[in-house]
Amino acid sequence: MSVVYPPNDLASDAVNQFIARSHKLYIDGEWQTPTEEGAITVLDPATGMPIAKVPLAGREDVDRAVKAARTAFEEGPWSRMTPIERSKYIWRLADLIERHAGELAQIESIDAGKIVAVTQIADIPLSAAMMHYMAGWASKVDGETFSFNRPGEYHGYTLREPVGVAALIVPWNFPLVLTCFKLGPALAAGCTVIIKPAEQTPLSALRLADLVSEAGFPNGVINILTGDGPTSGAALASHPGVDKISFTGSTEVGKGILRAASGNLKRVTLELGGKSPMFVFPDADLDKVIPGCSSAIFFNQGQTCTAGSRLYVHRKVYDRVVAGIADGVRSLVPGHGLDPATSLAPVVSESQATRVARYIDLGLSAGAEAVVGGSRLEREGYFIAPTVLANTHGDMAVVREEIFGPVLTAMPFDDDTDLDTLAAIGNDTPFGLAASVWTTNLSTAHKMARRLKAGTVWLNTHNHYEPAAAFGGAKESGWGRECGIHGVHLFTETKTVIAAL
Incomplete structure (x- = not known):
């Protein structure tokens, strides 16, 4: 040594x-x-x-x-x-x-x-x-x-x-x-x-x-x-x-x-593992939703078991939320983590960078649209551009499988989608580690919390860890x-x- x-x-x-x-x-x-x-x-x-x-x-x-x-x-x-x-x-x-x-x-x-x-x-x-x-x-x-x-x-x-x-x-x-x-x-x-x-x-x-x-x-x-x-x-x-x-x-x-x-x-x-859903209702405070959901997936370059990797947004606010998240990551500066100018860090290894890039390619080839990102950065180290994929659906690998990287899939829902249906969409995964619900309606928030099969459900926040709070997952999580x-x-x-x- x-x-x-x-x-x-x-x-x-x-x-x-x-x-x-x-x-x-x-x-x-x-x-x-x-x-x-x-x-x-x-x-x-x-x-x-x-x-x-x-x-x-x-x-x-x-x-x-x-x-x-x-x-x-x-x-x-x-x-x-x-x-x-x-x-x-x-x-x-x-x-x-x-x-x-x-x-x-x-x-x-x-x-x-x-x-x-x-x-x-x-x-x-x-x-x-x-x-x-x-x-x-x-x-x-x-x-x-x-x-x-x-x-x-x-x-x-x-x-x-x-x-x-x-x-x-x-x-x-x-x-x-x-x-x-x-x-x-x-x-x-x-x-x-x-x-x-x-x-x-x-x-x-x-x-x-x-x-x-x-x-x-x-x-x-x-x-x-x-x-x-x-x-x-x-x-x-x-x-x-x-x-x-x-x-x-x-x-x-x-x-x-x-x-x-x-x-x-x-x-x-x-x-x-996890494949955590985030649900944004039309009455949510978007000034908190946009940075909150962005952090939920891009914190630690998406290398978080509870990363909010599936985003479901009411159609009334879908465009604004997706555009806001995309705008927020366009100006990130890649570099070494010790450099004060750095705001975009690498993933942990070459194999992880290859894995994440492969999933992005799978999503694009299946018809997803890269609103932002969509590729590995051409520079030394293991850097992946934070990626938001639109035009995604539940059958795609990028929606169903844990990527463990900075990749968000965004999908809209409408007024006629009731809470039971939304929860069923969120629960349609082998995982059950975490989820978040974004709304100013306390009744909606707590009803969704009861319906989601997850070890942790956050309301109007995500990736909030507390030493006193039990942490773990349901199903294969x-x-x-x-x-x-x-x-x-x-x-x-x-x-x-x-x-x-």
Whole structure:
């Protein structure tokens, strides 16, 4: 891992020094050399150039990490601490994330191709907020008492106990945020963990390991393995020493995780794909609708599981809404995420850029019209022009399949389309992660919320994430919920105790 790439002139010295260092695996509280010589080259999405190498964790490395986590859970101080003591560690880590916010924001920008102004106001604050919030739950994971319905005198209660060793497999679109979405609840429940970041974006997880060490976590409580899905991820998913898998990623890979986890019937949480609809009614406040719906799809270049990728607008305001969204993205300036002049960032990789461009071509060949965008930008890096496709319908691949890129399909509806029909159109997808409804009529808003089969329905907003709000999907968008007490409970097992008096 000793290859040194040129520093980024836009990054701080601390960030360049971190990226250039010889990266190892964080196991049992120490930086450890991988057992095999495999490595992953990390690329800057804005340039396509290599910036670092990280280890490719093999099966023996996974074994070491699982053993360390198991020892910390079964024998180490973590399971013997009071909940208040555990909460202090989680809070300290949250404070350290805030203290190093500028550095983490730059690392996330370089590694994932994000605009640093966005990581500074969204990714890093939300990561810290989740850890602070979950620190409070550590002391409130309680059981219940219950009444008896048969003769005799008994006392009964339940205990919520940590499930054990949890493997947290994180995607590349929000590396640090989604690590904290999983890590906070797992630690609050009393679990020990192995984190595997996405192979495309491992750097913020490695920097997080430094902060874990600085926070003083006991050895083995948090282990971090860089690696790929087929090698490292598969070894974690099938490992008999792992009690719980929490995975965020594509539906296809999620189904593979399920199959691999069946060996010891691991507990599994899956946050998977989406094809989220947005419904704009004629009474909606268009001054909020146009920027809101634009952000819903183009935030993070559409690489968001809840991206508002299907837009249904009443015909009375359809032209104005579509034109307004198109006008808003025409002036975006592509560039490196650390450049203050940049307002259009790249997608994460060459393969992702190819995938998105292929879907755009499929839509155009099927008769869709590109109101704006419609192609890949001819420049270094992985840039796709934000694209709005009109003349689309429900049978097109661009409407039915998750693209995970900056591509919006727009379709009008009329006065004679009732709420049941609209909801049926929105529900006509294998996914059920999120949706949004834009109207000033509260009755319409809440009626639509009840009819839509989605884990989250936003009213007059979109992509609003809250640590206290349960997050997850219906249908093929996943199993279980993250965030809130719901996320903590999924890292616990319920034990019933009955005593004859």
